[in-house]
Amino acid sequence: MTEQTASLDAPAAARAKPRRAPSRHAAGWLLAAPLAAVLGLFLVLPILMIAIVSFWGATEFSIYPAFQFDNYAFLFGSDVTYRVFGNTLKYALITWLFTLLIGFTVAYYLAFHIRSLTWQIALFLLCTIPFWTSNIIRMISWIPFLGREGIANSALLSWGVIDAPLDWLLFSDFSVILAFVHLYTLFMVVPIFNTMMRIDTSLIEAAVDAGATGWQVLWHVIVPLTKPGIMIGTIFVVTLVMGDFITVRFMSGSQSANVGRLISNDIGLLQYPSASATAVILLITVLMVIGILLRFVDIRKEL
Amino acid sequence: MTSISKVRYSRRSMLKTGAAAMAGATLPAPMVWGQQTKDITLRQFGTGVSNLNDVANKVKEDLGFTLEMTALDSDSVTQRAATQPGSFDIADIEYWICKKVWPTGNLQAMETARIANYDKIVGIFRNGLLTPDSTIAQGTAPHTVGFVEGPGGTEFVDEESGWMTLIPTIYNADTLGIRPDLIGRPISNWSELLNPEFAGKASILDISSIGIMDMAMVCESMGEITYADKGNMTREEIDQTIAIFTEAKQNGQFRAFWKSFDESVNLMASGEVVIQSMWSPAITAVKSRGIPCIYQPLEEGYRSWGGGIGLSSNLSGMELDAAYDYINWYLSGWVGGYLMRQGYYSAVPETSRDFMTENEWGYWFEGKEATDVITSPTGDALAQAGEVRDGGSFQERMGAVACWNAVMDENQYMVRKWNEFIAA
Known part of the structure; x- marks a missing residue:
């Protein structure tokens, strides 16, 4: 995060070329100050606080400063x-x-198969409709659908596909991942669609003229040019899934655990220091994952 | 604050001020403080069980002052009582939470002489005995944390010292809930929760302090472990208990775990689960959807819990008087009747009787057949004429308590083990 903001600040400061040379630095600093203050107060400070508390000690109902x-x-x-x-x-x-698979396919269809801009916008908005309700409602609505006596099982039973209700449809890893995919695919669609819209179609025409097959165009032209979008979508999805706790709790029927649940359990039991320590490790893990991802694509250059 | 300190009463000054003030302080009838009373606001927080807006409205009507209610889950309640003493005037907490919170000094002891119905409070909360020949159950029995030696006392005492930590308000005996239509045979032991017959159709609650007790009831019933005190297990006992349940979990015994009331209702009503730990109003909620559900009495007895009202140590002067008024009003029957019609018990059952019909009293308290439809306070039909309450009368149910909700010495160890169980 911080790296990105720094990079955003620099051009902003450079662009704000003042008329009087002596105040050049002052103006730059002033322009960068509001954002720096907001991020410092609401991002850096809380994280520092968490890091500090992670070294504290705790009794059953209180925490005390320590190292x-x-x-x-x-x-x-x-x-x-x-x-x-x-x-x-x-x-x-x-x-x-x-x-990624679903998001890329949807974005590809919207960007290259729908010709009119009106339809592209209309269909894109259609994708966002589920997001008009809350995350939790979209997640919980799967429960009656997947349950032992739910719609999925009764349909399969009446078609004669299965003889007994499938238990693994709900309260399993399957249902957790299903809910995640349902919740977060849009975060993949939006950035990929965005970068695809910016691809110069003459590049595709040139590739076809040069004799490339459809797959070759996809693999050698579109995918490389869509990489930044894929990477942004990936960062969204990975951070959202790794930081989640409520989806795992509801969709696994509390039977599976992820890091978010460990933290929420600790908070529930007033063990703030131990929750902070877990949060710090989670933060480091996520940053490492993002760091690795950024090695593949230079988002700054591509944007 | 000056207007309040002007009318501050110590016990001694009250004796001097004469009969009128005395009557006001000791009778449950509302005191007439005039305009000043109307300005008083008492902030109460507690679990959703008894933090009801109907109660706040009735307090305004009967006593004149404002009661602000905040409902939280039991972890947050403990946290707030222990760490934010300035944020509340009245804490509506469970007895095991009291054991945890009292040492912080955030609550003040109450003088039983100022509680009008003190003598009528059920024995469980005074000397621990429901009837003179009762045996005291394991766990944090309410009377063991119910008294301190005097105002400002930090140690709990065994006898009725005249200084109470919590005024009991509401309590019940919990057991397993079952779907009789899907099970089709009688269930009479806690061990049935782990019966492979119900593989993939059982559930237990994911609240460690209560869940471990239900686990202990099951393990003891299976004959696997005999506990010295289920409410205060040793590390070995915790390890063994969790090991038995981890094995069951890995064999697919459980459909899900639940943490909130609604989850337990939905699991049962949808048929995902046919046997699980459950709370009384959840059974009521399932039944009111027209789905059969029984709060099954079991041979080994019940796991019981009790809650009470504690006063913040910040309370003094007129606010403290108002709080005593509130407590006396609480025990005078209206709230008791309201709660008992939901299946809970009141600390002073006999005063509640005046606020219930003969039919309701017979059904909920005496375990008699209903002579007419029994409805909840919100108007849903809960039982038809001829039905009896699961588990029978007050004496039968509260007389069969095997252990009380508790907090263990090895609590932190237990919690870690519990997390391992969930992650297993």
Whole structure:
């Protein structure tokens, strides 16, 4: 985050070329100040606070300032932590794969198969309609659908596809990932669609004229040019899934855990320091994932 | 604050001021403070169970002052009582929370002499005995944390010292809820929760402090573990208990775990689950949808809980008097009747009787057959004529309590183990 903002500040400062040379630096600083203040107050400071509290100690109903590594020692000493982080990464990876496939297909269809701009906008807005209701409602509405006596099972039973209701449809990894994909595919569609719209169609024509097949055009022209969009969508999806706790709780029937649930359990039990320590490790993990992703594509250059 | 301190009463000055003030302080009838009373606002917080807007409205009507209610879950309640003493005047908490919170000094002891119906409060909350020959159940029995030696006392005492920590308001005996139509045979033991017959159709609540107790009831019933005190387990006992349930979880015994009231209702009503730990009003909610559901009495007995009202140590002067008025009003029957018609019990059942019909009293308290339709306070039909309450009368139900909700010495260890169980 901070890296990006820094990069945004620099050109902003450069662009604001003042008429009087002596105040040039002052104007730059002033222009950057509001954003820096907002981010400092609402992003950096809270994160620092979390990092500090993660070294504190806790009794059953209070926390006290200290500088100790107990919280981290317990976190790294327990195999639950590794299992839960593994589970979180698993959810993120599978969700990413599905949202990418669906998101790319939808965006491709909107950008290259719909010719009129009006229809493109209309269909794009159609995609956003589910987002007019709350996240939680969209998630919970799956529960009656997937349940043992739900619509999915009764339909399959009446078609004779299955003899007994499928239990794994609900309160399983399947339902968790289904909900994630449903919730977050749009975050993939929007940036990919955005970059695809900016692709110069003459490039595609040139490729076709040069004798490329449809797949070759897709793979050698469109995909490379869509990379920044894919990467932005990926960052959205990965961070959202890794930070989630409510979807996992509802859709797994509380039977699976991810890092978000570990943190929320700790908060519920007034163990703020230990929750902070877990949050710090989660933050580092997510930053590492994003760092790796950014090595593949230079978003700054592509934007 | 000056107007309040002018009319501050110590016990001694009150004796001097004469009969009128005395009557006001000791009788449940509302005191006449005139305009000043109307300006008083008491801030109460607690679990959703008894934080009802109907109660606040009735307080305004009967006593004249304003009661602000905040409903939270039990973890948040504990947290707030322990860490934000300035944010409340009245804490509506459970007895096991009291054990955790009292040492912080955020609550003040109440003088039983100022509680008009103190002598009529059920024995469970005074000496622990429902009847003179009762045995006291395991766990945090309310009377063990109900008294301190005097004002400002920090240690709990065993006898009725005249200084109470919480004034009991509401309590009940919990057990397993079942779907009789989907099970089709009698259920009479806690061990049935882990019966492979119900694989994939059982559930337990994901609130560690209560869930561990239900687990203990099951393990003891299976004959796997005998606990010295289910309310205060040793590390070995916790390990064994969690191990049994982890194995069951991995074998697919559980359909889901629930954390909120609504989740438990939906699991049961949709048929996803046929046997699970449940709370009394959840059974009522399932039934009111026309789906059969029984709060099954079991041979090993009930897991019981009780709540009460505690006063913030910040309360003094007129606000403190108003709080005593509120407590006396609370025990005078209207609230008791309201709660008992939901299936809970009141600390002073006999005063509640005046606010219930003979039919309601017979059904809810005496375990008699209903002579007419029983409805909830909101008007839903809960039972038809001829039906009896699951578990029977007050004496039968509260007399069969096996353990009380509790907080263990090894609580933090238990919580960690619980997290492992959820992640397993």
